[in-house]
Amino acid sequence: MERDLKGYEPIEDFSREGRRRLVEERGEEIRLLLDKAFTEFLDAEPDVSLAAFSFRGDDPVSEAVEWAVTRFATADLDPAKLSNGSRSFRLFTEVRFWLSQKAGRPGYDRLLAAAKRAPDAAPPQKNAAAGADANPEVLDFVRALADALPSFQARTCADLVGYWLEGTKRLRRDWFGWHDRGELSEAAERRSKKQRSIHTHDAMFRFLCCFLELIPAASSAAADLALELTCLSGCPDIPPYRVPDRHVCGELARFGVRGPRQVSALRKEGARSFLHRCLDRACADLDTVRGRVTSALARKSLSATTLHALEIENDTALRARLVERCSGADKEECT
Known part of the structure; x- marks a missing residue:
């Protein structure tokens, strides 16, 4: 055309x-x-x-x-x-x-x-971040976010920290008055807006996995380990910002993995698993200020674009859950 x-x-x-x-x-x-x-x-x-x-x-x-x-x-x-x-x-x-x-x-x-x-x-009662200047629980949450960035960088790379800061700039500004902007490498700055959007959503998902302490993976499932080894164990600071599948075949050999294609399939399965856990946390612990802010962070960090970033955009059931996720303040509204 x-x-x-x-x-x-x-x-x-x-x-x-x-x-x-x-x-x-x-x-x-x-x-x-x-x-x-x-x-x-x-x-x-x-x-x-x-x-x-x-x-x-x-x-x-x-x-x-x-x-x-x-x-x-x-x-x-x-x-x-x-x-x-x-x-x-x-x-x-x-x-x-x-x-x-x-x-x-x-x-x-x-x-x-x-x-x-x-x-x-x-509504003020649903705005978990309201009164952030006065509420010590929210201030502790802000400190926890900031403190999580070094370990997030260690588990990913510098550019993904920059993408996370870029993707959360409005949220951080509006909730906490936190105005730090992300710094990206020259190579990342040259990428198209669409590519940067994909990396931003990827970064917000990976940060959630770290911040919600989903790693090291509690499960010994091959899929969880594949995601952790490729995406949450430190990676080159170049797209696609993950350890090449071929480099982790040996560590997954005990699961019968014999090549990069099997690693790729397991990584995507692991992404689905971790994403469901992030969505579970978006619906949980809504009875405390810290819990409500954590829930809101999870919801605002995830969207249909997250599926595209994780290369699982054809998962219609997961897409439906993302679109309809935890729209209200009550646990009963979560699906």
């Missing part, structure tokens, strides 16, 4: 069935574009809250992304009302279009102005 001057692929079929099929076939790519667009929109408009547009969950960006995907697949969209450039994948970078779809064009400017005047309207 020919692309426009900015490299966006045209959308050839705007029928409802055509759009639904496009989401089925290329939903991950669509979600990546939307996630990046909404994130950059909020970075450029630091006073704006998506709560004004009824995205009031723990992860409003992911909520907005899923709403936009559903809207694209199911709504009546007239391509004649779109500019020529918007009849392409560029549409998934146009935050104003999607917010106007949500609120109506006349309401967009009004709500945007209102959003700039009002902070995120999360």
